[in-house]
Amino acid sequence: MAVEIKDLSYVYNPGSPFETRALDNVTLNVDDGDFFGIIGHTGSGKSTLISHLNALTRVQKKKKLNASAVLRVCGIDLTAKKPDLKSVREKVGMVFQYPEYQLFADTVRQDVAFGPKNLKLGEEEINKRVREALALVGLDYAEVSERSPFDLSGGQKRRVAIAGVIAMRPELLILDEPTAGLDPRGKKEILALLHSIKRTCPTIIMVSHNMDEVAACCNKVAVMSGGKIAGVFPPKELFARRELISSLGLELPTVTELAFELAESGLDIDPSALGEEELTEAIAAQFRNK
Amino acid sequence: MDPRAKLLITIAYIVMLFFVDYFVVYAFIAVLLLVVIFLSKVPLHKVLRSIKAVLFLLIFTFILTIVFNQGQGEEAEIAKFGWYAHWGIFTVCGSGLLLGGKLICRLLLLVLGPTMLTFTTTPVALTDAVEYLLTPLKWVKVPVHAFAMIMSIALSLIPGLMEETTKIMNAQKARGASFDHGNIFKRAAALLPVLIPLFVSSFKRSDDLADAMDSRCYRGAKGRTKMKVLKFRLIDYLAMLLTVALFFFILMLFYNWWGFAWINIILVA
Numbered sequence: 001m002a003v004e005i006k007d008l009s010y011v012y013n014p015g016s017p018f019e020t021r022a023l024d025n026v027t028l029n030v031d032d033g034d035f036f037g038i039i040g041h042t043g044s045g046k047s048t049l050i051s052h053l054n055a056l057t058r059v060q061k062k063k064k065l066n067a068s069a070v071l072r073v074c075g076i077d078l079t080a081k082k083p084d085l086k087s088v089r090e091k092v093g094m095v096f097q098y099p100e101y102q103l104f105a106d107t108v109r110q111d112v113a114f115g116p117k118n119l120k121l122g123e124e125e126i127n128k129r130v131r132e133a134l135a136l137v138g139l140d141y142a143e144v145s146e147r148s149p150f151d152l153s154g155g156q157k158r159r160v161a162i163a164g165v166i167a168m169r170p171e172l173l174i175l176d177e178p179t180a181g182l183d184p185r186g187k188k189e190i191l192a193l194l195h196s197i198k199r200t201c202p203t204i205i206m207v208s209h210n211m212d213e214v215a216a217c218c219n220k221v222a223v224m225s226g227g228k229i230a231g232v233f234p235p236k237e238l239f240a241r242r243e244l245i246s247s248l249g250l251e252l253p254t255v256t257e258l259a260f261e262l263a264e265s266g267l268d269i270d271p272s273a274l275g276e277e278e279l280t281e282a283i284a285a286q287f288r289n290k
Numbered sequence: 291m292d293p294r295a296k297l298l299i300t301i302a303y304i305v306m307l308f309f310v311d312y313f314v315v316y317a318f319i320a321v322l323l324l325v326v327i328f329l330s331k332v333p334l335h336k337v338l339r340s341i342k343a344v345l346f347l348l349i350f351t352f353i354l355t356i357v358f359n360q361g362q363g364e365e366a367e368i369a370k371f372g373w374y375a376h377w378g379i380f381t382v383c384g385s386g387l388l389l390g391g392k393l394i395c396r397l398l399l400l401v402l403g404p405t406m407l408t409f410t411t412t413p414v415a416l417t418d419a420v421e422y423l424l425t426p427l428k429w430v431k432v433p434v435h436a437f438a439m440i441m442s443i444a445l446s447l448i449p450g451l452m453e454e455t456t457k458i459m460n461a462q463k464a465r466g467a468s469f470d471h472g473n474i475f476k477r478a479a480a481l482l483p484v485l486i487p488l489f490v491s492s493f494k495r496s497d498d499l500a501d502a503m504d505s506r507c508y509r510g511a512k513g514r515t516k517m518k519v520l521k522f523r524l525i526d527y528l529a530m531l532l533t534v535a536l537f538f539f540i541l542m543l544f545y546n547w548w549g550f551a552w553i554n555i556i557l558v559a
């Protein structure tokens with residue numbers, strides 16, 4: 001199991017008037033090979049949860065808080081007092097929101113090499129990984145490797161930043177809103193890229209509040225609300241629960257929304273159908289039968 | 291109160307402290323300060339917390355003064371206090387202790403006074419006051435308004451910058467960087483991947499801010515009116531008058547221009 005969480009809580013500003021419970025007895029399992037989605041409204045605890053996964057946020061231990069909590073990521077117990085941070089960071093790759101703000105080096109090659117260098121790999125291995133990572137994110141090594149990352153376009157910068165994480169060859173890749181702030185085309189490209197990354201990186205967790213993305217990529221989706229997990233569903237099943245989604249203030253994927261409305265107006269189709277093609281096929285079938 | 295009055299009073303207060311040489315007067319000022327703290331409704335423990343930052347300095351200066359002050363020489367000291375102790379270059383004597391005590395009083399009051407100013411005044415109000423008080427410099431073509439603007443922008447951007455720093459540090463940590471290992475040079479080098487993105491985003495942010503100001507027709511001080519016009523009220527005049535009186539009183543104690551006998555009586559007591 002890639003991630004095993006049980007009864008994990010986290011409190012911000014404990015003991016002060018600003019005390020807020022960001023995580024409330026979260027229990028969650030992510031299997032090896034999952035493309036796991038986490039959705040939820042702003043402030044539902046998504047970011048706090050994922051920053052636990054590579055030990056940027058440590059498990060709080062105070063009085064009764066987290067006394068029986070379990071947090072095991074890629075076989076490493078993070079509730080321990082001194083977990084092996086180095087191997088956690090090696091196994092868990094984390095792409096933050098707007099990752100292009102982390103770029104710093106003179107050239108794209110050096111920037112992507114930053115992670116592998118921190119792993120103390122040999123020169124040759126580093127070069128190999130940089131080439132491989134840049135190819136995976138769809139950038140041409142010969143064209144970009146010696147350019148300054150600050151000269152690239154927004155979408156390209158983001159790819160370089162993602163490449164910088166992939167180059168560490170994590171077992172588990174976590175992405176926080178990887179498409180935020182991109183235009184529709186850039187979004188599509190990043191999503192397509194995730195599919196190709198999935199082939200090399202066994203397990204991916206993606207945080208998003210865009211349902212269309214979650215529907216397109218994930219095989220399981222956890223819904224978070226008020227620091228709790230409201231449920232874990234395969235996307236198809238989740239989108240059939242229209243009430244749950246709207247009660248959490250989230251939006252259905254556009255396709256599903258359309259399907260629901262068509263079904264309500266009398267068309268005999270399954271509203272939880274995913275994807276444009278599936279839906280058009282279902283509609284076409286309806287009319288063929290008539 | 292008007293921030294200008296507060297600023298002026300604080301400056302007068304600081305200058306005043308350097309003319310005080312007696313514990314009685316320190317105590318008097320401390321009482322006045324307590325009254326101010328009480329009136330301002332700032333919790334006392336919050337004010338006292340500001341001492342923490344200078345605690346080391348306080349102790350350090352105290353010890354240095356005691357140890358290196360040789361007073362008026364051995365015989366005079368023994369005649370005055372009855373004891374005198376020295377080991378090599380180190381000397382502990384009555385005058386030294388007194389001087390150290392006075393220094394501590396002065397430093398404490400020096401820290402606490404301005405703390406009250408910052409606790410009760412927003413940075414924006416403070417910059418407004420600075421701008422107003424520096425008006426004379428405008429006559430010699432110093433861009434006072436621009437300086438005040440720079441100051442207030444810088445102050446308001448600090449929290450955002452802190453947040454940005456944590457974010458970038460986390461991102462680099464996730465890529466295996468470590469900021470708490472190795473010697474000082476290694477640590478400094480490890481900060482580079484944080485500083486560069488920070489600079490880049492700061493430049494970008496300042497560009498955005500400049501655009502935003504331009505699009506709201508900002509053109510410096512020329513013809514700019516204020517939403518909140520600073521106005522001296524009765525209480526401000528009163529407070530400033532009191533301060534002037536106190537200042538005068540302390541100067542009188544210090545120089546005793548007219549040779550009043552009662553001053554000596556107070557000070558000996």
